[in-house]
Amino acid sequence: MQHDSFHSGFITIIGRPNVGKSTFLNRVIGQKIAIMSDKAQTTRNTIQGVWTVEGAQIIFIDTPGIHKPKHKLGDFMVNIAENTLNEVDAILFMINAKEGYGRGDQYIIDRLENVKKPVYLIINKIDQIHPDELFELITAYKDRYSFKEIIPISALEGNNVDHLLSVLRQQLPEGPQYYPEDHITDHPERFIIAEFIREKAIQLTREEVPHSVAVLIEKIETKPDEKVLVQASIIIERKSQKGIIIGKQGKMLKDIGIQARQDIERLLGTKVYLELWVKVQKDWRNRDHYLHEYGYNQDEY
Structure with a gap:
């Protein structure tokens, strides 16, 4: 059926670190494209997810959590998040229902002015609070900013997500279909594969290795047996972290590889050989050269 008009637009998702932005994006897209962790500041670049239905397309931009930066990488992350605000059709300011209002939220609200x-x-993570608490939350935020609408959801459980999408779709301006129907992200596979490996390194090492982990894809090639070879380096800042990533008799690195390979195979739809190395690059988060090499290029935003 031919539609008289097509509606499309760009919508950015902002919020404090760890409010569930990546979980929401993966829920909407129906496939994992953004990495998830209960550690703050997991997302470092803008992750674009494309949601297409008959007659409409939304390009969601999942930004890094807005926080007070402590190094050049932190500056880069916050600049990305703030730079998207005036270049989109609408903004989703996501909060964690369990945490409620905090100074970090006011920092964001001040920028929204x-x-x-x-x-x-x-209001995300409503599955983690009592319904009576929701009314208090709505009241607390309503007085601080003139929101277009306040919508409670659970990105993890899927509660009210369809309603949110319906509301957003009605607000979209007329516009072109920017991406093909089967397109779910604008990021190359190389980027997503690196993010999957970084996610497993963060999850499995827990508090032992903080966010000084980067992943550099060295090579991706299809072998004669149709399997894909992926070679990647896990970059850390200190020698002491190298032992943690490798683990006793190489067990940690092996576990990172096994779990990352499963995600990569789902993404590519084929069997994967994954080879991982660990490299120490001292203080890379404060060095422009390494930030650029590892994919954090300020000039692109």
Whole structure:
């Protein structure tokens, strides 16, 4: 059936670290494209997810959590998040229902004062609070900013996500279909594969290795047996972290590889050989050369 008009737009998701932005994006897209962790500041670049239905397309931009930066990488992350605010059709300001209002939220609200786009307050993780607490939350935020609408959801359980999508779709301006129907992200496979490996390194080492982990894809090639060979280096900042990533008799590195390979195979739809190395690059988060090499290029935003 031919539609008289097509509606499309760009919507950015902002919020403090660890409010569930990546979980929401993966839920909407129906496939894992953004890495998830209960550690703050897991997302470092903008992750674009493309949601297409008949007659409409939304390009969601999942930004790094807005926080007070402590190094050049932190500056890069916050600049990305703030730079998207005036370049989109609408903004989803996501909060964690369990944590409630905090100083970090006010920091974001202050930046929204200069934004001329509709802002929706998305109260995520409502599955973790009592319904009576929700009314208090809505009241606390409603008095602080003139939100277009306040919508409670659970990205993890899927509660009210379809309603949110319906509301957003109705607000979309007329526009072109930017991506083909089967397109779910604008990021190359190389980027997503690196993110999957980084996610496993963060998850499995827990507090022992903080966010000084980067992943550099050295090679991707299809072998004669149709399997894909992926070679990658896990970059850390200190020699002491190298032993943690490798683990006793190489067990940690092996576990990272096994779990990352499963995600990569789902993404590529084929069997994968994954070879991992660990390299020490001292203080890379404060060095422009390494930030650029590892994919954190400020000039692109």
